[in-house]
Amino acid sequence: MAGRDEIELIRERADMLEIVSRYVNLKKAGKNYIGLCPFHQDKTPSFTVNPDKKLFHCFGCNEGGDIFQFLMKIERIDFSEALARLAAQTGVPIRRERASPLQKLKELNERVCVYFQTNLVSPAGQRARDYLKQRGFSQEIIEKFRLGYALARWDDLVKRFSDSLEALETLGLALRTKDGSPYDRFRDRVIFPIWSPTGEIIGFAGRSLSDEEPKYLNISNTPLFEKGTVLYGLNFARHAVRDSQTLVIVEGYTDVISAHQAGIENVVAGMGTALTINQAHLIRRYASRVILAYDCDAAGRAATLRGMANLRNVELDVFVALLPIDHDPDSFVRAHGREAFLQILHRAVPFHEFYLQSLLEDHPVETVVGKEKILQNVREFLPTLASMAVRYEIIRELGRVLNLPEEDVARAVKSGKRVGIMAAPGVGEPAWGPEEHLLYFVLQRDLPLSQLRAQLDIQDFTRYPEIARVLWELGDEWTVEQVLDRLSAEDQGVVRRLLLSQPPWRESDRGRAREEALARMRRERVARRLARLREEVRAAEQAGDRERVWQLQEELVQLLQGGRR
Ligand SMILES: [Zn+2]
Incomplete structure (x- = not known):
């Protein structure tokens, strides 16, 4: 088996442009070369190669990677064969061993x-x-x-x-x-x-x-382990799934172990916040129905919703089990036992109901601003759902709770235009929200991580928590390979897209776009803290804890004053 140094040397020496050009007709476009994608029916040139960064990416179908991955995909060969061919072409000697x-x-x-x-x-x-x-x-x-x-x-x-x-x-x-x-x-x-x-x-x-x-x-990605393709505990759970066809998905290792100890064995963990499309396909091989049992904080996060959309998109029935505040499955099973946890699973609600419920909890439906916020959220979320039926279900439910005719909701969800220099995305391009902007600037080495970390936390990145976590872990010394190595295939796609994208503003607006994105992230962070504080005030009021209510309200006022400054 070749070592990392040899692989690195081959990647360095291989002429990416020359090799890709054998399969794709490439044209120069700025720093990139573009052509029709060989991996999907491409009408506009979506396939992009950047020879300096030694990466390719398709903005249409999200295929991408380095020269090894290109050869493996286009020739349908495995890694060792791609390695052998590229070694021969670049003249890098590799050692060979007999056993696999x-x-x-x-x-x-x-x-x-x-x-x-x-x-x-x-x-x-x-x-x-x-x-x-x-x-x-x-x-x-x-x-x-x-x-x-x-x-x-x-x-x-x-x-x-x-x-x-x-x-x-x-x-x-x-x-x-x-x-x-x-x-x-x-x-x-x-x-x-x-x-x-x-x-x-x-x-x-x-x-x-x-x-x-x-x-x-x-561990980071290895030849045996790729992030976002594994489910912890599936080797045990797959035997228990047969009768019910139902798999319960929890967040952590200890959640899985506690459930198994309580005799509930159809339980696995996703090992990360959002379930990837690869994991969804894996689940589909064993089950037709999943119940997500996350703690309350995790369940509502945007990243988790993205995971739920992935599950829906491989036609799994998706349910969400609602655990009491301050409990994860591990602590709940230990505190209340097997029967109580089975009850919680039994009362799980369908995915679209859960989605709307959490929207209504975050935004007051009585106010115009609240309604607009809800519509905007749905507008961004719906396109990630492949199923027409589920999209329709959400629109119908939404019409009911907002007290609006379905057609109006459908129209409002379709036509929303965003204003300012953050324009609406075109087909296949990244949606340029504040997180995409900030990650773009970091990846283009136009915003030092230390500066970002001084102003924001990992938790502020609700769309791409894993990418933020990896960047935080690596610090200012990161390389592209190190970043990609630690991410799931889906997040790798996001990073490649941002590395090879044309941002939606003019070069002269660059500085302004960066400041605007930072400011918007800070505002959203304040908004999230406000929502959480209001939730805590409500809980303290219900518990009759007056002192706590006072204390929280004081914090609330401080936060509101700080937020306006
Ligand atoms: Zn493609």
Whole structure:
């Protein structure tokens, strides 16, 4: 198996323009070259190549990637064959081994898993055992999910498997310092192995036992593991799905484990905020109906809605289970038990009802401004739904709650024009909202991350939380490969689009567009905090906690005054 350096060298040396031109007639357009896309029926040239960034992207069908991915897709070959061909063309020598390289990696993962499990039962694993016990996990469930522990040392794994150092790096388990010495990625963390649907270990995640951020650490993409294509626990859950055809989707690893411990086994986790279209296809192979059981905060977020749209678009029946405020499935099962959780699942509401309910909770329907906000939200969301029937269902429900005729709602949803320099998107182009603008400026290296981080938080990026999280993690030293490597296929598409896009303003408006996007994000952030505070005031009032009400109202006033400044 070729190492990362060899792959990097081949990517560097390969003449992307020359190779792509063998299949596509390319014309120069600014810094890019464009042509008719070979991967879909293309009438306008949507296929874009940028030889400097060594990327291609289709604005019509969202295919994209580097030269390896181009060859794999157009010639329908696997990675090792694309590698062999490009190695021959660029004259980069690669080493070859006899056994299947992927098989070797899986075997190493298996050995590493046993190593982590052994750590957990060793004297050094006491704190990890205490943590798992305090979470209420039984010995039996710990063994079923093969939980382990990474020691609080810098190089224990690296030393133990020193004969397989390169493979450890490929698997994302070892990293290197600037001067090249290897060290363990997971330190002082409880380890969750991640399986393929057929039960092979394809990666690991670790939960911090100290204050080290992030709380949950995942490996980046490897030959075995690609973000956004995996569902945690599916290897167990797929057997339980057969009768009911229903899969329950939760957010975190511990949600899955708690549910299984309570005997509810058709439960998996998406391992990220938004479910991707790849995950939706995977689910479709096993189930016809899904119930999303997220905590209240997560369920309402825009990113989650995008995931729900993906599920709907592969014709899954989608329901949303409503958990009480302050509960996730893990804490709920532990506090109230199996029967209560089954009741919650039983009372799950259809997706379109949930969507409208959450809109009505966020915006007062009695006011004109509230109505306009609701219509605008629906206007942006509807195009992401492929099903006419579901779109119609939403319009009809909306007409009912807004007390407007359906035709008027349909027209209002269709005709909305946005004003200012943030124009409405054309077909296949990114919708240029404030998040797209800011990510565009960061990716074009026109806005230092440090400056963005000084003004906004990851949580402010509700459309692209994963992209924001990755950029935050990498800091100002990021490279395009590092960013793409850590993202799901869908988010990779977003990043490529923004890297190769023409923004919707004139060059002379560049500075103004950047300031406007920053200002709009800050305003939306204040609006979200206001909504949350109002919610808390209502809860405190219901609980009769007067002191808390006063305190919250004071915060509310301060926020309102600050927001107007
Ligand atoms: Zn295309």
